[in-house]
Amino acid sequence: MQEQLIPRRADATPHAASLIEGLRDIGYSLETAISDVIDNSITAGARRIQIVTETCSDDPMIAIVDDGQGMTEIELVAAMRPGSRNPLAARDAPDLGRFGLGLKSASFSQCRRLTVVSRKFGKTSAAIWDLDDVAKRNIWEVQLPPDVLGIPAIDQLGSAGTLVLWQKLDRLTGSFSHNVGKRAEVINQRIAETEGHLRLVFHRFMEDRPPLFIMLNGRVLRPLDPFAQKYSTTISDPEEKLSLAHGDMEIQSFTLPHHTQMSKADWEDVAGPEGHLKSQGFYLYRGRRLILHGTWFGLCRQSELTKLSRVRIDIPNSMDADWKIDVKKSSAQLPSVVRDRLRKVIERIQDGSKRTYRKRGQKLVDHERLPMWHRIQADGQISYRPNAEHPAFAGFGESLPQDLRTGFFNCIALVGASLPIETLHADLAGSAEQIVPDRVDEDTLVQAVQLTLSALLGQKDIKEIIALMRDVDPFRSAWDDTQRIISATIETRKELP
Ligand SMILES: Nc1ncnc2c1ncn2[C@@H]1O[C@H](COP(=O)(O)OP(=O)(O)O)[C@@H](O)[C@H]1O
Numbered sequence: 401m402q403e404q405l406i407p408r409r410a411d412a413t414p415h416a417a418s419l420i421e422g423l424r425d426i427g428y429s430l431e432t433a434i435s436d437v438i439d440n441s442i443t444a445g446a447r448r449i450q451i452v453t454e455t456c457s458d459d460p461m462i463a464i465v466d467d468g469q470g471m472t473e474i475e476l477v478a479a480m481r482p483g484s485r486n487p488l489a490a491r492d493a494p495d496l497g498r499f500g501l502g503l504k505s506a507s508f509s510q511c512r513r514l515t516v517v518s519r520k521f522g523k524t525s526a527a528i529w530d531l532d533d534v535a536k537r538n539i540w541e542v543q544l545p546p547d548v549l550g551i552p553a554i555d556q557l558g559s560a561g562t563l564v565l566w567q568k569l570d571r572l573t574g575s576f577s578h579n580v581g582k583r584a585e586v587i588n589q590r591i592a593e594t595e596g597h598l599r600l601v602f603h604r605f606m607e608d609r610p611p612l613f614i615m616l617n618g619r620v621l622r623p624l625d626p627f628a629q630k631y632s633t634t635i636s637d638p639e640e641k642l643s644l645a646h647g648d649m650e651i652q653s654f655t656l657p658h659h660t661q662m663s664k665a666d667w668e669d670v671a672g673p674e675g676h677l678k679s680q681g682f683y684l685y686r687g688r689r690l691i692l693h694g695t696w697f698g699l700c701r702q703s704e705l706t707k708l709s710r711v712r713i714d715i716p717n718s719m720d721a722d723w724k725i726d727v728k729k730s731s732a733q734l735p736s737v738v739r740d741r742l743r744k745v746i747e748r749i750q751d752g753s754k755r756t757y758r759k760r761g762q763k764l765v766d767h768e769r770l771p772m773w774h775r776i777q778a779d780g781q782i783s784y785r786p787n788a789e790h791p792a793f794a795g796f797g798e799s800l801p802q803d804l805r806t807g808f809f810n811c812i813a814l815v816g817a818s819l820p821i822e823t824l825h826a827d828l829a830g831s832a833e834q835i836v837p838d839r840v841d842e843d844t845l846v847q848a849v850q851l852t853l854s855a856l857l858g859q860k861d862i863k864e865i866i867a868l869m870r871d872v873d874p875f876r877s878a879w880d881d882t883q884r885i886i887s888a889t890i891e892t893r894k895e896l897p
């Protein structure tokens with residue numbers, strides 16, 4: 401008979417010094433790290449979160465202080481343990497945590513010394529992970545300081561709450577650690593970028609009544625609603641619900657107002673650092689906290705046509721596994737069951753934008769109207785050609801002697817044939833709203849208005865002519881001047897015998 405083999409076992413406790421260093425590099429940035437600490441504060445019921453930074457001193461630091469429920473010393477020591485909770489355990493709906501790693505890995509991604517001070521039931525406890533200390537001793541032990549006096553930002557802690565303090569900011573200071581001025585500049589720049597991120601990621605909490613206050617060095621941050629819903633000109637489609645195995649998902653599409661319908665400051669705010677073209681797409685919220693944005697999940701391209709489209713997706717945290725939400729809560733993958741549904745949402749958006757676009761194009765080709773340019777679509781190609789029959793061209797052409805007339809129309813055809821398509825294309829892809837019709841000077845405008853009027857006055861009444869002209873350039877872009885010239889021209893005509 402074969403002898404039964406008993407499996408042997410060997411101790412494989414992680415090497416503290418190296419594993420804790422490894423926790424530093426799972427890909428957090430300053431903004432995702434601070435956001436993860438703020439998630440804990442929100443879960444702890446905080447209504448006020450203060451971020452305090454000290455960048456100019458010899459020992460720069462970042463502190464995040466909340467007024468949540470706080471922790472007892474036992475809870476605090478548990479919280480300092482990497483992997484303090486089981487990610488598979490069911491969680492309360494508002495819980496923004498997951499792996500029991502966030503506090504530690506987010507902090508170590510930015511600093512080598514993490515101090516957490518927490519106050520609960522009137523008792524204050526503190527614990528410190530110092531990576532240099534762990535490297536020396538190589539054991540999983542946090543330091544419990546005998547008192548909390550002198551800990552930076554401790555004065556910000558109220559009757560209950562938690563202070564998360566980052567010191568030894570080696571990652572943030574990088575190669576400038578010895579140049580105090582440069583170091584402060586680098587950190588401050590990164591913190592300014594973080595501000596925009598926090599305003600966006602937590603905007604729904606900051607819009608709550610009563611709101612969650614997030615303060616940066618004493619200043620309350622304003623929420624940044626990526627759908628600009630304070631503008632009545634934002635178009636919001638009805639909300640759709642999708643019931644899936646692990647909960648309900650909600651989808652709502654928005655079309656931002658045209659840039660001319662928003663203040664410049666708001667338009668730029670909503671564009672974010674990446675600009676509008678790159679900020680279109682899905683905005684995925686987990687438990688009302690933004691996880692990622694500005695992507696169509698590879699279902700279509702970010703095009704100029706859909707630049708103003710943003711789609712809100714809301715998922716509960718019970719869907720983490722389906723969406724492969726990562727520890728940092730900054731990435732996710734589209735589950736195959738929702739792929740088709742989202743594809744339909746995109747198709748609808750694309751059809752809608754094409755329709756508006758075509759409507760605008762139609763104005764250009766409508767022969768009842770007065771186009772300076774014709775849009776010609778044939779054999780799968782689209783070209784633009786100046787409309788030689790436009791009264792401004794035709795009228796002037798007719799006033800020329802025959803030999804000059806041909807030359808004049810040749811010149812106009814030349815302008816059409818040399819439209820700078822590549823440059824236009826590049827500009828449209830970048831900042832379409834900055835492209836405007838060229839201004840014409842008074843002389844040119846007067847000539848165009850007069851020629852147009854004399855060509856049309858016999859055929860249409862003045863009201864119709866004005867309505868026609870109002871819709872096309874160059875009159876549309878210089879409408880006040882055009883109106884003035886029309887009135888003056890009509891007055892002069894009346895005076896004529
Ligand atoms: N600001 C805070 N207030 C109260 N408790 C906190 C706070 N930050 C962290 N904790 C506690 O520490 C635990 C571990 O936090 P973390 O490492 O971020 O993992 P997770 O959020 O996934 O549980 C939390 O589950 C919570 O119990």
Ligand SMILES: [Mg+2]
Nearest residue numbers: 440497502503
């Ligand atoms: Mg957490």
